[in-house]
Amino acid sequence: MKEKIITKAAEMFLSLGFKSVTMDDISNEMGISKKTIYTHFNNKTQLVKESVLKVFEEISCGIDAIQDLEKDPIEELYEIKKFVMLQLKNEKSSPQYQLQKYYPEVYTMIRKKKYENMAECTIENLKRGVEKGVYRKNIDVDFISKLYFLCIEGINDESIFPLSQFSKFKLMEDYLDYHLRGIVTSKGLETLTKYSNKN
Template sequence: METFYTFFVSIVKLISTFVAMEILGKENELLMACTALFMKYGVKSLTMNDIASHLGVSKKTIYLYVSDKKDLVNKAVRLHIKNEECLITSLCCVDKENAIDELLDINQKMSEKLQSIQPAVMYDLQKFYPEAWKIIEDHKTCFVSTIVKENIEKGIKEGLYRENVNPVIISNLYVVMVNKIFDTDLFPHMGFDYRTLHLEMTRYHIRGIASRKGIEYLKEKLAQTNQEF
């Protein structure tokens, strides 16, 4: 009897797990679709009716997963950041030749992502959705700074970055530069795009910390793809 009861409980738990996974999968699918809309049209301009219409679902369906638009934006940003962190972590885990290769790979992926972001998105989040903006800020100050710090430490060991570079200071300065990319007073929407700004920032960063050996490697690396740095 006890064996049957244990088996029954195990089956119930298994079914519950599958149901939870299915619900989570549908929620994530909805959030990613909403993120794509925000990237294209901005956040503030889209009403819940607009979102439902674009996605071809009812508002009732959306409200199965979120309580209101604020909750939707927060969850969408949180999932987007989580996916970005998984992507960057996977790039860092690949057995690259060196720290510069690693940083260039990350830069390439991030530039592709930034190309699809409308400037209004960041403005809307910063001004109207402080909780969502804090998620992004925490991501930069914790995750991004750690990735950059570890990359600098790796590059110093490889002799590609200068020995006197302070990884903690430079990684924090890097985050400051990332923040400035989204400063519309400094870089008005009509004059600059995020991809160009990010590329220039990366050039500035690598040239500032690279040793002579690192600079030479960088020139050779980019010459293979007819790029200048």
């Protein structure tokens, strides 16, 4: 039952927002009593934390599976972007922004995990890109991996990019194009142009 509650809560938090979904909403949606939820979770914060960790694990596993395919590094980034956008598909709420505002401790914990995971993935992607000749040889891999993380976090900041003005899909698309154009070789640019046209 605990896993079912986490799954349903995660789905509702992502589509409706962490603040607006109450324990009553979750119990009504599942057809169980609120008391049942509280036998597994002390409070909403604990449920938010476990739901966020579940989503993080699912996304991490999906990204690992994409990386295991060892595709062209540029193609790999587009596949990861597509996969992540499908997981966080609702544009009516900004999960990261709400998490940061209403559950700062959970946000700090998951941000640290995201950074560690993303740094590893990005460094691996950059090194392979250099080896394959699609990224420039003179790039500073460590610097670019940190910058990539900061920019991905930044475009999710609703105070800078309000949902009323900016589509999450468009932001991700535009940023990925911007990131890659700064590091590709002429060989890499051919692949990037193909993906830009396709998307």
